Amino acid sequence: MDKSLEKVLTRWLKQQKSACGFYLNLTVLFGVFTGLALVLQAYLLATMLHGLIIDDQPIEAFSNQLYLLGAVIVLRALLAYGRERVSFIAGMRLRHQIRQTVLDKMTELGPVFIKGRPAGSWASIVLEQVEDLHDFYAKYLPQMMLAGFIPLMILAVVFPINWAAGIILLATAPLIPLFMILVGMGAADANRKNFSALSRLSGHFMDRLKGLNTIKLFNRADSEVKAIETASEAFRERTMAVLRMAFLSSAVLEFFAAVSIAVLAVYFGFSFLDHLNFGHYGAGLTLFTGLFVLILAPEFYQPLRDMGTHYHAKAQAIGAAEALMALLTYQAPDSDNDLPAIKLPYQGERAPSIVMKDVVVQTAQGVRLLGPLNLCLTHGEHIAVVGPSGAGKTTLLNLLLGFLPYQGSVLVNGIELRELDRVSWRQQLAWLGQEPQLFHGSLRENVAMSDPHMSDETIMALLEKAKVRPFVDSLKLGLSHPIGEQSAGVSVGQAQRICLARALGQKAGLYLLDEPSASLDSHSEKAVLEALTQAMQGASSVMVTHRLDTLKAMDNIVVVEGGKIVQQDSYQQLLAQEGLFAAMCHTQVSSLDEVQS
Structure with a gap:
């Protein structure tokens, strides 16, 4: 897809987010609280394990921390549930408004314009393509904000206790979005072609269904079956191309996240074996520091991995947005460019002249x-x-x-x-x-x-x-x-x-x-x-x-x-x-x- 067109479609998609109301911001807020809760959870776990293993303290000494840890785990579960619920409502509100706007636009343009395309293609726009906007607003947009906030928050608590671990995290973090962009470059174009193939298949199938009696009358059933088979095969190939993109992007993101965590684990392993002696500001490396950073490491990359996973939702939404934006921004040609902004109500006798x-x-x-x-x-x-x-x-x-x-x-x-x-x-x-x-x-x-x-x-x-x-x-x-x-x-x-x-x-x-x-x-x-x-x-x-x-x-x-x-x-x-x-x-x-x- 042309980059300029992709930017226009992305900008148009972001302009529609007001339809989500405050639910979109609430989704981000729940994500921020979840990030704070996971930092507190990592701190409690590292503190207890350091005390039990290094300081040889009895488990009774950490009863308050255990209760607090249980409360934090429950809180994270509730926040995760609330975030999913609120994000779904945000996407649902957006879909409802876009679908209503599409139907209003079709009513405004009238049957002459609508008959210019097969009925199945309009059904695809109103149903399938509007539905495919959901994850962009419910998942991708909130995750984009959280992918910037949560890693920065973790870096803010890691750097004061170990600058070497902070540098490793900071240096490896760009790998995930970089490869996410490289893998996802063709995803939007693949989705756009997929929607085009679906639109053709829907229109083809519905038109043949409506004319089934005529097809039978003229003994054209076999040829039409072959035509539908050809359209279905084209749609299958486009769908498989989209799925390949999705699976490839997930595998690449998981690989680089695992490599990044492994580098961090190697650093701490060699540091505990006294083969490396830097990064801890001369205060010595403790079990608390190693556990705290390693517990946070997967959570540091998780928002970036989630954004990479939901990047497919962005590509899917861009593919769907092309036809939607073309329809909603379409203006019927009019020879008079000086029409009044406010139209006049009908006045006069019941039977007009x-x-x-x-x-x-x-x-x-x-x-x-x-x-x-x-x-x-x-x-x-x-x-x-x-x-x-x-x-x-x-x-x-x-x-x-x-x-x-x-x-x-x-x-x-x-x-x-x-x-x-x-x-x-x-x-x-x-x-x-x-x-x-x-x-x-x-x-x-x-x-x-x-x-x-x-x-x-x-x-x-x-x-x-x-x-x-x-x-x-x-x-x-x-x-x-x-x-x-x-x-x-x-x-x-x-x-x-x-x-x-x-x-x-x-x-x-x-x-x-x-x-x-x-x-x-x-x-x-x-x-x-x-x-x-x-x-x-x-x-x-x-x-x-x-x-x-x-x-x-x-x-x-x-x-x-x-x-x-x-x-x-x-x-x-x-x-x-x-x-x-x-x-x-x-x-x-x-x-x-x-x-x-």
């Missing part, structure tokens, strides 16, 4: 999708948008929903759309698409999404308007009937009418309808259209449809082809003109005649 002047709708990458458009929607007017597939009909709805950038002017009650507060504006909208989207939960929760406190009587009234109440009355659990993933538990027609009831509960001023009856049978289609006609009285609407026989009641029809408006008038006027609309009507009537014959 919309005036478009020379509007060009773009993708997030700045590619033109639709336009230039000049269109006017008056208060309470109903407009239908028709045209061949790919002409840009749904793009117009996404523009009004605020999910696509544009050039030109879109005035909503005289206020520019991009200057409106999105939440306030979307509260005036009701959207109903061709693929009904119900969520895991009860039927009641799905209908009352706009108002969680909606009464059962109101919900039943909405279901009545949507022509689906008889179905709900037939259910054993009624409004508590569970809805599974992908609208499991209800038919497409029932799901569409439940979605309609949800839309009716928003009391919207503008209905945006994207092929609302495309996936319905004739009976369900008639019920949905009747309910919509009643609900949209006093409201405005823009409906995208291929069903040209349902357009007679619309006030205005806009015909779109190749991203431009080619015709615009009433149903009767367009039918009397030569052009795309008349040709489409003729083709559709001919197709119906063939089907009936």
